[in-house]
Amino acid sequence: MINILILVAGTNEPSNSNVLADAMEEGMRSVSDVSVVKFRLKDLQIRHFGLECYGPNCPIDDFEKVKKEILAADGVIIATPIWNFSVPAHLKNLIDRMGAFGLDSESHSMGMLHGKPFFLLFTGGTPLAAWALMKQTSSHIPVSLQYFGASILGTHFELRCTLGKGIFGLVVDKRPKSLEAVKRKGIAFAKAVQIFQRTGRLPLRHRLMQKFVQMAQRVKKGLGI
Template sequence: MKLLHVDSSILGSQSTSRQLTAAAVAEWSAKHPGTQVEYLDLAAQAPAHFAADAMGFRLPAGAQPTEAQQRENAVSEKLVSQFLAADVIVVGAPLYNFSIPSQLKAWIDRLAQPGRTFKYTEKGPQGLATGKTVIVVSTRGGIYSTTDAGQAAEHQESYLKVVFGFFGITDVRFVRAEGLAMGEQQKAKALEAATQDINLASAEAANQGSAKAVA
């Protein structure tokens, strides 16, 4: 089993999402011995924002890409191949200004390639990156999940659920720690809940794997 560990927080060692993704990867590896882990730090290795040169993979047959297109295509190919090779993806996704970090969005833009992660048919889009598990570690300074106004304001979990679903991934699990900026008591409560969710996500996957093996 291959696991891709992706962090996107810009806060380094002060990041709660990084702390929790590390815990999620450790818990998954403990419950799934032999898991091969590959790490991608998007704060340190962010691809350039999506631009025209990154569309070089859509050139007409026989057309020669420019040097810039070749360079950007190589970046996209490396990232999409890494993503497709993974069975499990653990993604650290802090809430920045009601959405995800731009570094994380730049990564997703490189993954969204027709013929690789999705395709269009006469019935509409079809995801091609099926059979994967995605665990999203969602961190937030405020609390958004308990009110209609909060849920309408966040474009973090809602976006990631849609885009991974568009890629054909139906097993998307969220480990949420919110209210982190609302005092130490609330932060401790949020971290405790997130830790429980991490344990539950890994345990459910292990049980599903055992059921498949018996079947």
């Protein structure tokens, strides 16, 4: 049995990010021996990050539930909109809080997630021509997770999530090709997580990326940066 955690950062009801997360969950559940837990970040009370979160005086809030599930999960999916060239503030805050256990307690410079597989689902209102820029402005999300020792096994960018020019709303439920594509990615992710759980091995390019990040962290630690 593998345990998958889904974190949805979308706040709207209905939410394009949440619908895509549900489609990915449907795909994963078609694979045998898969358990899924999902959190909507908008329903959680998580205080803003401060340096006290690196020590014993960090306030106790709903982050403890998320931390427990992330550590217990064999794989994690994050589904988020991109607003004004970045992700919602509560997702950025969650990632900041993750540094308390995603990095070593001594130097806060060595990733501790040991290659845990992640998958990222992004939605946005921009057309195809603008997605190259959107990918750049959201690149801090995968980079932060990789710094914590995670492996990003895949991403999905769903563009033009608008009902009309400048009119935002639910549209992905009427995109059968997108929903089927995300379901297939859910199946592939679940199978990759099963292999990682069984063998401890990631696909080659992800192993190489993990080694590169680890080498950079060792150099940084050695220099006392």
